[in-house]
Amino acid sequence: MQGKIILVNGASSSGKTTLCRALQAALPELFWYLSLDHYRELGIIPWDRVRSGEFDRQTLRPQLFEGFYRTLPALAEAGNNLLIEHILAPNDYPERLFEVLAPFEVFFVGVHCPLDELERRERVRGDRPLGDARKDFAVTHTYFPYDIEIDSTQPAPENAARIITAWQARPVQENPER
Known part of the structure; x- marks a missing residue:
């Protein structure tokens, strides 16, 4: 049995990591949490x-x-559920990501945050080049419609609960290719 996939997309400093941690703690099934940041x-x-x-x-x-x-796909084909945190940007080969995930049912989550708050978070973090959030803000949400969109200025546990409710109510696809 294939694993399930939840892909969380948002700009740098939008709160994806905090949200994914809240999701992993609250999802009713075990999900591996994967991000390039982990590497x-x-x-x-x-x-x-x-x-x-x-x-x-x-x-x-x-x-x-x-x-x-x-x-x-290797992890999902082995039956592992995946919670993927990612920033979809033109120089990160999003088309290739969609290609490798096409055989799977993917639940897409858009993480939104106002630009001024993104830039404030980016300054406070201090671990990213200033300007990354602004660049991401312009392009990150231009690739596909989401299954659910959240405002990351709201508490992560509340957003996680909304996502889980929507994910559990999703229609299960026989042929998941989009």
């Missing part, structure tokens, strides 16, 4: 060496995304 945080990718210029980020980018995207 950085766990040291899977040596970001310090990339940032220093020892390795060229732009050269590595295509294979990084291709590798991440290919892991998702």
Whole structure:
């Protein structure tokens, strides 16, 4: 049996991580929580060496995304439910992500946040280049209709409850390709 997939998309600093943690804690089934940020945080990718210029980020980018995207169907085909946190942006090969996920039923969640709040969060975080949130804000929500959209200025547990309610009420597709 294929795993179920919930894909959470939003701009940098929109609250995706907080929301995904709330979702993983509240979902009635076990979901693996996956994000490219986890690769950085766990040291899977040596970001310090990339940032220093020892390795060229732009050269590595295509294979990084291709590798991440290919892991998702493998995990879902093994029966694992996936909660995927991602930023869909033109330079992150979104079409390829849609291609590898086409055989699966994917529940799409849009995480919205006003631009001024995104930029405030980005400044407070201090771990991202200033301006990333603004760039993402312009393009992140232009790819497809969502199954549910949330406002991340609302409490994460409330948003998680709304998402779970909508996810449980979704029509299950026989042929999930969009």
